Amino acid sequence: MSEESHQVTTLPVPDAPAGVRPRRISRKPTGGDAVFAHTFRAIGASVLVITGGIGVFLAYQSWPTFRHYGFSFLTETQWQPEADVLGIAAVLVGTLSVALVAMSFAFPLSLATALYISEYAPDRWKATLVSLVDLMAAVPSIVYGLWGFFLIQPHASGFAHVLHQHLGWIPIFSVGTDADAAVPDASRYTASAFVAGIAVAMMVLPMACAVMRQVFSQTPAGEKEAALALGATKWGMIRTVVLPFGKGGIIGGTMLGLGRALGETIAVLLIISPEFVIKPRILEIGTDTVSALIAGQFGEANGIQLSALLTAGFVLFLITLVVNTLAAIVVNRSRSGAETS
Amino acid sequence: MTVSAPVTEATDDPQPRTHLPASGQETPAPVPRAGLGAMPEQDRLVIWGSRLSAAALAWVITQRLLPTPGPAWFLVVFGAMNLLVLSVTTALTDDLVVVKDRIAQWLVSTGALVVFSALASTIFFVFHRGWHPLVHLNFYIHDMTGVGPSDPLDKGGILHAIVGSLIEIGIAVAITLPLGVGTAVFMTEVGGRFARVVRTVVEAMTALPSIVAGLFIYTTLIIALGVPRSGLAAGLAISVMMLPIIARASDVVLRVVPGGLREASLALGASRWKTVWHVVLPTARPGLATALILGIARGIGETSPVLITSGAAAFLVTDPSQGVMNSLPLYIFSTVRSGVPIAIERAFATASVLLILVLVLFVVARLLARPRK
Structure with a gap:
């Protein structure tokens, strides 16, 4: 930078006597602005x-939990x-x-829905479909719980059979009963992780779908048209x-959904029958999740058990936090790419 | 081809020139335009024909050949047959690339159809199972005092749950609105290193499962401080859950307010508070309202924090600080758990009321978010 331009920016008065220095500019708020900044800093701090x-x-x-139960708290079933x-x-x-x-x-369905809305749906339906997905996210989880328990469970247990x-x-599809019995034991196929998972999928789906659709809609139109102009079919272009x-x-939306699925309580609590076994057989009755455990046990808990429940909640929170943070990083990275192209 | 001269007012020029359609003399285009967006007739025939034949095949297979009566298996077999017939018919006339395109389109549309019909089935099912109590007036203006789980539907109602839900969400909004929006203003308008710390922590806390928020209030307020299980505790639990959600959503909305508006206001001599109050917040008002209303919809339907902190009263309670209080989601949960058929019907009716409430909030949010004309 030349000397001249420097002089222009710092000396508003060209013939100022020697020794006069330009006014120092402070970014520190004064008066009412200081009150504003400090008030809102206090709100932020609180x-x-x-x-x-x-x-x-x-x-x-x-701390008391791990001191009392040791690290077997994480390995005890x-x-x-x-x-x-307790474990x-x-x-x-x-x-x-x-x-x-x-x-x-939720993953294939939300991917299909997002692709449908952004690529296949007629233009005049798009806004409505987007609203419907948002509405799906606003439906309370207890309603999905009722839906899963009363409407889906009979069909899902038949499908599980x-x-x-x-x-x-x-191994994951085996159930501890005779599959080919003349009268199958239908109750063995209910209240399972499979049925609960279907209800939770309804809650996860709109979240994952919204993220995916937003990223799809930012695809550069020029590149899409270029693919079509080169003779690609629609699927080839996609x-x-x-x-x-x-x-x-896609990855970020799925992980955000996973974070929500891990913490879901009430639909799971409504559907599953609690059982404390490490169970890979997802179709079989009985399983438990951290949040359903908290909801089911807090009433009788006191002292060290309450700490243990809080610790279980903390472990769940940490897992969700890691999943969400990774998701946010992945989604942000993909969006920053959208801005440059 | 010659380049025609610029069109002038003169009309008796013998040279060929651009045809200018005069207004009022609408002449039909000589050649009908080809609709590029529409599908060729043959493709439409293939698609509808394969749907028809798949339906027939599915009927034969599920209702005649296999012992699988009922609509569920019919739909599954119909889907599989449709895909099969569609790809085979397409393969007769086109190559593999087109077949793949067809299959992909079928998969994507079917996936979307499944999702939207699941949503429709949820709403329809809840109203279908719950409409009996909804036609009784007492369902809205009575509480469940002295009404047993198997009493007929013309006794008792959910007034206590409606009032409880409104009080609890009112407490939550009174806490989260100023704090959440205030934090968002701090993060976007004041800024600095500390604001980045706050933003990181608030974003991290959106990962807090709602049941853990309830357990936190239960442990600190109810066990440690001896506050009774009450509407106040439930409202606080909902606030703890909603605060990060509202703060984060408002932050996103405030960030997209154009910087030029702020700078113009400051350059006109307004103080920073005046800038926020008269420029930033009014500009972001629709977005803020949407964020708040969607937060309310989320909070009012959340069962797990309420389950732990409020206790379930069967009677109308209007004082949130005194004793147990019921709310809509909690009432649904506890009533369904009773297992009595008529009580389950009440639960579905309550779920319908909750769903209507959420729908109304949602529509209001949509209307507010719509760009002004």
Whole structure:
């Protein structure tokens, strides 16, 4: 930068006597602005204290838990307050299995819905369909719980029986009963992680779908048209342009959904019958998740058991936090790509 | 081809020139335009024909050949047959690329159809199972005092649950609206390193499962401080759950307010508070309203924090600080758990009321978010 331009910016008075220095500009707010800044800083600080306080409180509560039960708290499967044996291994596995069942339904369906809305749907329906997906996200989870319990469970357990009959040799589809019995034991196929997962999928779906659709809609139109102009079919265009472009959104949206699925309580509590066993057999009755454990056990808990429940909640929170953070990183990375192209 | 001269007012020029359609003399286009968006007739025939034949095949297979009566298996077999017939018929005339395109289109549309019909089935099912109590007036203006689970539907109602839900969500909004929007203003308008810390923590806390928020209030307020299970505790639990959601959503909305508006206001001599109050917040008002209303819809339907903190009263309670209080989702949950058929019917009716409430909130949010004309 030349000397001249420097002079122009700093000296408003060209013939100022020597020794006069330009006024120093301070970014520090004064007067009313200072009051404004400090007031809102105080609000921000109080919210930080409230929200951060919960995290710290939960972390602090795990200290007595781990001192009392040791690290077997993470490996013990039983939750028997009478015998003073508490552990979250079984419920963690149950949480994961419900969430994975939910994702295996929600992932293909949300991908298809997002692709349909952004690529296939007629233009005049798009806004309505987007609103419908948002509405789906606003439906209370207890309603999906009722839907899963009363409408889906009879069909789902029938489907589970067929799966067991024909694919029972795969460990996750086996059920501890005779599949080909003349009168199959229908109750063995209800209240399972499979049925709960379907209800949870309904809650996860709109969230994942919204993220995916948003990323798909940012696909550069020029590249899509280029693919079509080169003679690609619609699917060829989607496969070579839309899907690679939206990869971040697909992964991120799925993980955001997974984060929600892990913490879902009331639909799971309504459907499953609690059982503290590490159970890979998702079609069979009985499983438990961390959040359903908390909802089911908090009433009788006191002292150390309450700490243990809070610790279970803290572990769940940490898992959700990691999943959500990874999702946010992936989604943000894909969006920053959209801005440059 | 010659380049025609610029069109002038003169009309008796013998040279060929651009045809200018005069207004009022609408002449039909000489050649009908080809509709590029529409599908060729043959493709439409293939699609509808394969649907028809798939339906016939599915009927034969499920209702005649296999012992699988009922609509569920029919739909599954119909789907599979449709895909099969569609790909075979397409393969007769076209190559593999087109077949793949057809299959992909079928899969994507069917997936979307499944999702939207699941949503429709949810709403329809809840209203279908719950409309009996809804036609009784007492369902809206009575509470469940002295009404047993198997009493007929002309006794008792859910007034206590409606009032309880409104009080609890009112407490939550009174807490989260100023704090959440205030935090968003701090994060976007004041800024600085501390604001980034707040933003990180608030975003992290959106991952807090709602049941853990309830358990936090239960442990600190009810066990440690001895506050009774009450509407106040439930409202606080909902606030803890909603606060990060509202703060984050408002932050997103405030961030997209154009910086030029702020700078114009500051350049005109307005103080920063005046800028926020008269420029930033009014600009973001529709977005803020949407964020708040969707937060309310989420909070009012959330069962798990309420389940732990409020207790379930069968009678009308209007004082949130005194004793147990019921709310709509909690009433649904506890009534369904009783297992009595007539009580389950009440639960479905309550779910319909809750669903209507959420639908109304949702529509209001949509209307507010619509760009002004």
